[in-house]
Amino acid sequence: MPYPALATNQQPSTSWLNTNYSDQVVSTVLSSGKPAGTEGQLIAVTNQDRLEVYTGGAWVRIAHWSAAGRTGTVLRRAATQSIATATDTKVSFDTEDTDTDGFIAVTATDITIPSGLDGIYAITGSVVWASSPGANSNVRIELTGTTGDYRTCVGTSTVAYQNQGVSATVGLSATNTIALRCYQATGAGINITARLEVWRLCR
Numbered sequence: 001m002p003y004p005a006l007a008t009n010q011q012p013s014t015s016w017l018n019t020n021y022s023d024q025v026v027s028t029v030l031s032s033g034k035p036a037g038t039e040g041q042l043i044a045v046t047n048q049d050r051l052e053v054y055t056g057g058a059w060v061r062i063a064h065w066s067a068a069g070r071t072g073t074v075l076r077r078a079a080t081q082s083i084a085t086a087t088d089t090k091v092s093f094d095t096e097d098t099d100t101d102g103f104i105a106v107t108a109t110d111i112t113i114p115s116g117l118d119g120i121y122a123i124t125g126s127v128v129w130a131s132s133p134g135a136n137s138n139v140r141i142e143l144t145g146t147t148g149d150y151r152t153c154v155g156t157s158t159v160a161y162q163n164q165g166v167s168a169t170v171g172l173s174a175t176n177t178i179a180l181r182c183y184q185a186t187g188a189g190i191n192i193t194a195r196l197e198v199w200r201l202c203r
Contacts, residue, residue, distance in 0.1 A: 092109050
């Protein structure tokens with residue numbers, strides 16, 4: 001928006017103050033009292049500890065100043081889940097430690113990026129096997145609605161570590177989904193527990 005200077009002896013009008021003062025300071029507001037907004041205008045949403053900017057059509061989150069303002073989810077598979085041999089299987093999460101915006105409703109396998117929360121996300125998943133998952137076992141992050149498949153694999157070793165992790169930092173859009181999958185081929189089912197963290201870093 002323009003920012004014209006006042007001329008000498010010019011009396012500031014209401015419109016001048018609104019355009020060049022009110023719309024350009026960072027106002028402190030509650031989530032229930034956001035202004036109509038002018039493109040590029042910033043607000044600090046004090047009951048959510050977040051900074052938001054107006055795009056010209058909507059208020060979007062761009063930063064936070066405390067843990068309470070973070071956007072994301074932390075999930076666990078607390079009860080054991082059996083992974084059948086030679087079957088690529090999604091982890092079914094049964095516990096939400098954090099879910100700021102309804103990314104998932106457990107028990108379920110897929111996280112869905114909510115409307116208005118597209119951005120850069122850090123994703124970290126880990127699986128703990130009850131016994132060695134053997135040769136070519138792997139854990140991977142599967143993304144749908146966008147290009148990407150991130151995997152960690154033990155290769156051809158006959159003995160694999162029982163703790164496996166995978167991570168990625170990717171740009172995601174609303175309705176894209178995230179799942180954590182694992183695979184083993186020992187000839188018998190193996191129980192697992194698991195954890196998945198998904199945090200939005202920026203717009």
